[in-house]
Amino acid sequence: MSQPAVLVLDAGLGNIGSVVAALERQACTVKRLADPPGSEATSGFSHAVLPGVGSFTAGMKALRQRGWSDWLQQQWCPSGQPLLGICLGMQLLASRGREGAALADDATTGLGLIPGTVECMHPDGGLPLPHVGWNAVDWTVSAGSLAEGLPPCGDFYFVHSYAFTPADSAHALASADYGGMFTAVVGRGACFGVQFHPEKSQRLGRQLLNNFLALGPC
C-alpha cells in the first residue's frame, strides 16, 4: 500500500504549524493548502485534516470565503474519503454553533456534516473556563478503528470553552468529564472530529493520528 497523502486545510484558523509537524512525523506525505484544489488534484489525496482554533462564526466565514465549505460538502465528503476535524475544526462539522454570533440567540450555520450543535459549556461546581489541560477520554465500544490501541481512559490535551452535542448519540464516539460529560470525539462515516489536540497529546496523540491515517475510504 502506498503512503497516505494528507491535505491540511489552511483556512487561516490559527496555528496549524503544529498539526503539520505532527503529521510529518508519521509515515505519510503532507501538503497544506490555503485554497481548495481542483477535482484532479483532490484525487491525489487520501486523507484531509481540518485544524483550527478561534470562534465558530469566524471559522465558518473563513471556510466559506475560501471555498473550503463547498469543497468539503460537495467534493471531499461525498467521495467517502477520511476527514479529521481538530478542536474548532471538529466543531465546524456541526449543523450550528453559537460562538461569535452577533446576538445571543443567533446561531451560525456550520458544515452540517454531523448533525448537532455547538454551545458554551456550563461546568458544574463553578469550574473555570476555558477547559484547559489533560483529561481522560472515554471511548464508546462503537468507536472502531480510530480508537485502536488506545487505553480505555487515556489523557489527551484540551483547550476549549464550547462543546459539540451531536443530535444522534450514535455519532458520539468518546466523551470526557469536566463538571459534567461532554462529547470529545464525533464520527459519522469517514468524517471524524476530535475536541482535543492530538498534535499536542504526546504518545497517545501520535497513536490517534496513526489510526486516522490507517483508515480507508468508506
Added chain:
Amino acid sequence: MLKRRLIPKLQLGLRQSFRGSQPVLMVTRRFGQRRAIGDPLSQAKIYEAQLADELVLVDLERSAESWPVLLATLESMAEALATPLAVGGGLHSFEQIQALLDRGADKVMLNSAALERPGLIDQVAGAYGAQCVVLSLDVRSDGSGGWMVWADGGRSDSGRAALAWALEAVQRGAGEVLATSIDRDGTGEGLDLPLIEALAGGLSVPLIAAGGCGLAQHFVEGYQAGAAAVAAGTFFCQRDQNPMQCRSHIRNAGLPIRLEV
C-alpha cells in the same frame, strides 16, 4: 477527570559563539542573578519524555538581538515536540504575537505590553481566541497583605494591584493567568500560597502558579490552594529532582495528575 498540570519553565538567555548568538537555558533567583544550565531544545525533549503537561518558554533578554533566537528556538521545539507551548518575555506588538503563533506557539504570555496597552489583550483574544492569551503577572507583596504587579521583568512597579488587574484582563479576553512571585523565584522556599488563594478564588479562568517550588510537596500545596497548574524552572533544572517522583508524590496526596501516557 481533568488533571492538574505540572509545567517546566524554560528561560532563554544568549551565549556568544562563532555561529553568532545561541540560546542558553537559564535559571534565575528573585528575577536577578542568573545561571546558565544547558541547551533549551535538548532539555525540552527530556521534559516531554518525562510527561511535562505543557512547556513555558520565556525570553529573559527581551531585546532585538534575542528575538530571532527566540523564534528559532520555538520553531525547533514545535517541530520536535508534541507538547503544548506557551511563549513570552518582552512581547510588545501584535505582529510579534502573530509570528510566535505562526511558528508553533499555542499560547502567548502578555505582561508589560498589556499593562501599557490593555487593548492588546482584546486584540489577540479577538483574533485567536481567549485560549491563546495568558496574562502573566510578576508580583511582589505590597507589605500589607496585597500584591502589586511589576513590569519589565520585575524592574518597575506598574502601580496596579494583582487581583484587580487580573480581573480586568480576563474581562478583556485572557483565558489563563500565570502568577509568578518575584520574592520566591528560584529560592525553593515554596509558593506564595495566600497569593494563589486570592487569585484562584477571584478568577473565573485557570490559574498557573509559579515561583518558589523546591520540594514536591510545594506543588501539592499550590494545587490545594487552588492552582490548576504549577510552573517551575529551577526545580526541574538542577540537582537530582526526578519529575516522575514528583508526580507520584502529587498523586499520593490525592490529586489527579498524569503518571503514565
